[in-house]
Amino acid sequence: MDWLKTYHEDHKAVLVLLAKFEGNILDLKAGLTTPNIFSEFEEFGDVITNVVIPHFKKEETGVYKQIAELNPEGKEFIQKMLEEHKALFSLFNLYVHAVEIKDTEKLIEIGNRFEQVLRHHIVQEEDEVPKFLRQ
Numbered sequence: 001m002d003w004l005k006t007y008h009e010d011h012k013a014v015l016v017l018l019a020k021f022e023g024n025i026l027d028l029k030a031g032l033t034t035p036n037i038f039s040e041f042e043e044f045g046d047v048i049t050n051v052v053i054p055h056f057k058k059e060e061t062g063v064y065k066q067i068a069e070l071n072p073e074g075k076e077f078i079q080k081m082l083e084e085h086k087a088l089f090s091l092f093n094l095y096v097h098a099v100e101i102k103d104t105e106k107l108i109e110i111g112n113r114f115e116q117v118l119r120h121h122i123v124q125e126e127d128e129v130p131k132f133l134r135q
Protein backbone atom coordinates (compact mmCIF):
# COMPACT_ATOMS: atom_id res chain seq x y z
CA MET A 1 0.00 0.00 0.00
CA ASP A 2 1.33 3.36 -1.06
CA TRP A 3 0.26 5.39 1.93
CA LEU A 4 1.81 2.81 4.25
CA LYS A 5 5.14 3.38 2.52
CA THR A 6 4.90 7.16 3.01
CA TYR A 7 3.89 6.56 6.59
CA HIS A 8 7.00 4.45 7.20
CA GLU A 9 9.27 6.85 5.27
CA ASP A 10 8.04 9.78 7.38
CA HIS A 11 8.79 7.83 10.56
CA LYS A 12 12.30 6.96 9.41
CA ALA A 13 13.07 10.55 8.40
CA VAL A 14 11.81 11.91 11.71
CA LEU A 15 13.86 9.39 13.73
CA VAL A 16 17.02 10.55 11.90
CA LEU A 17 16.10 14.15 12.61
CA LEU A 18 15.42 13.37 16.28
CA ALA A 19 18.92 11.92 16.69
CA LYS A 20 20.41 15.19 15.44
CA PHE A 21 18.04 17.19 17.62
CA GLU A 22 19.03 15.15 20.66
CA GLY A 23 22.68 15.99 19.93
CA ASN A 24 21.87 19.71 19.74
CA ILE A 25 20.06 19.56 23.06
CA LEU A 26 23.07 17.78 24.61
CA ASP A 27 25.36 20.52 23.24
CA LEU A 28 23.12 23.15 24.76
CA LYS A 29 23.21 21.32 28.09
CA ALA A 30 27.01 21.17 27.98
CA GLY A 31 27.24 24.86 27.09
CA LEU A 32 28.72 24.00 23.68
CA THR A 33 26.52 26.31 21.69
CA THR A 34 27.41 27.64 18.26
CA PRO A 35 25.96 30.89 16.91
CA ASN A 36 23.62 29.02 14.57
CA ILE A 37 22.27 26.52 17.09
CA PHE A 38 19.07 28.53 17.50
CA SER A 39 18.46 28.61 13.75
CA GLU A 40 18.82 24.82 13.82
CA PHE A 41 16.22 24.70 16.57
CA GLU A 42 13.97 26.89 14.40
CA GLU A 43 14.49 24.60 11.41
CA PHE A 44 13.58 21.60 13.55
CA GLY A 45 10.37 23.43 14.49
CA ASP A 46 9.63 24.05 10.81
CA VAL A 47 9.93 20.32 10.04
CA ILE A 48 7.56 19.54 12.90
CA THR A 49 5.08 22.09 11.53
CA ASN A 50 5.41 21.08 7.88
CA VAL A 51 5.86 17.31 8.15
CA VAL A 52 4.98 15.94 11.59
CA ILE A 53 1.76 17.88 12.27
CA PRO A 54 0.29 17.05 8.80
CA HIS A 55 1.40 13.44 9.38
CA PHE A 56 -0.56 13.40 12.67
CA LYS A 57 -3.64 14.79 10.90
CA LYS A 58 -3.36 12.18 8.16
CA GLU A 59 -3.14 9.40 10.76
CA GLU A 60 -6.12 10.73 12.70
CA THR A 61 -8.38 10.82 9.64
CA GLY A 62 -6.90 7.72 8.00
CA VAL A 63 -5.16 4.77 9.57
CA TYR A 64 -6.27 5.50 13.16
CA LYS A 65 -9.92 5.64 12.11
CA GLN A 66 -9.54 2.49 10.09
CA ILE A 67 -8.04 0.58 13.04
CA ALA A 68 -10.55 1.88 15.59
CA GLU A 69 -13.49 1.00 13.33
CA LEU A 70 -12.37 -2.39 12.14
CA ASN A 71 -10.65 -3.67 15.22
CA PRO A 72 -12.11 -3.50 18.74
CA GLU A 73 -8.75 -4.37 20.27
CA GLY A 74 -7.17 -1.54 18.33
CA LYS A 75 -9.47 1.03 19.88
CA GLU A 76 -7.52 1.26 23.13
CA PHE A 77 -4.24 1.57 21.27
CA ILE A 78 -5.62 4.35 19.08
CA GLN A 79 -6.93 6.18 22.14
CA LYS A 80 -3.40 6.14 23.56
CA MET A 81 -1.94 7.35 20.27
CA LEU A 82 -4.44 10.23 20.07
CA GLU A 83 -3.54 11.29 23.60
CA GLU A 84 0.12 11.29 22.65
CA HIS A 85 -0.62 13.47 19.61
CA LYS A 86 -2.30 15.94 21.96
CA ALA A 87 0.59 15.84 24.44
CA LEU A 88 3.12 16.29 21.62
CA PHE A 89 1.15 19.21 20.24
CA SER A 90 1.20 20.97 23.64
CA LEU A 91 4.91 20.24 24.12
CA PHE A 92 5.59 21.55 20.62
CA ASN A 93 3.87 24.86 21.39
CA LEU A 94 6.02 25.21 24.52
CA TYR A 95 9.08 24.33 22.45
CA VAL A 96 8.36 27.02 19.84
CA HIS A 97 7.94 29.59 22.60
CA ALA A 98 11.20 28.56 24.33
CA VAL A 99 13.07 28.90 20.99
CA GLU A 100 11.47 32.30 20.34
CA ILE A 101 12.57 33.76 23.67
CA LYS A 102 15.85 31.76 23.63
CA ASP A 103 15.14 30.26 27.05
CA THR A 104 17.93 27.70 27.22
CA GLU A 105 16.78 25.95 30.39
CA LYS A 106 13.21 25.54 29.17
CA LEU A 107 14.45 24.46 25.76
CA ILE A 108 16.52 21.67 27.31
CA GLU A 109 13.65 20.49 29.50
CA ILE A 110 10.91 20.67 26.84
CA GLY A 111 13.20 19.51 24.04
CA ASN A 112 14.14 16.38 25.98
CA ARG A 113 10.54 15.53 26.74
CA PHE A 114 9.35 16.20 23.22
CA GLU A 115 12.14 14.08 21.75
CA GLN A 116 11.44 11.15 24.10
CA VAL A 117 7.66 11.17 23.64
CA LEU A 118 7.88 11.49 19.84
CA ARG A 119 10.48 8.73 19.52
CA HIS A 120 8.42 6.41 21.73
CA HIS A 121 5.29 7.28 19.75
CA ILE A 122 6.91 6.42 16.41
CA VAL A 123 8.38 3.15 17.69
CA GLN A 124 4.97 2.15 19.05
CA GLU A 125 3.30 2.88 15.72
CA GLU A 126 5.91 0.97 13.77
CA ASP A 127 5.52 -2.03 16.11
CA GLU A 128 1.76 -2.09 16.57
CA VAL A 129 0.01 -0.59 13.52
CA PRO A 130 0.96 -3.35 11.02
CA LYS A 131 -0.36 -6.00 13.46
CA PHE A 132 -3.77 -4.34 13.63
CA LEU A 133 -3.95 -3.92 9.89
CA ARG A 134 -3.12 -7.58 9.24
CA GLN A 135 -6.00 -8.91 11.32
Ligand SMILES: [Fe+2]
Nearest residue numbers: 056059081125
Ligand atom coordinates in the same frame (compact mmCIF):
# COMPACT_ATOMS: atom_id res chain seq x y z
FE1 LIG B 1 0.97 9.22 15.43
Ligand SMILES: [Fe+2]
Nearest residue numbers: 055059122125
Ligand atom coordinates in the same frame (compact mmCIF):
# COMPACT_ATOMS: atom_id res chain seq x y z
FE1 LIG C 1 3.14 8.32 12.81
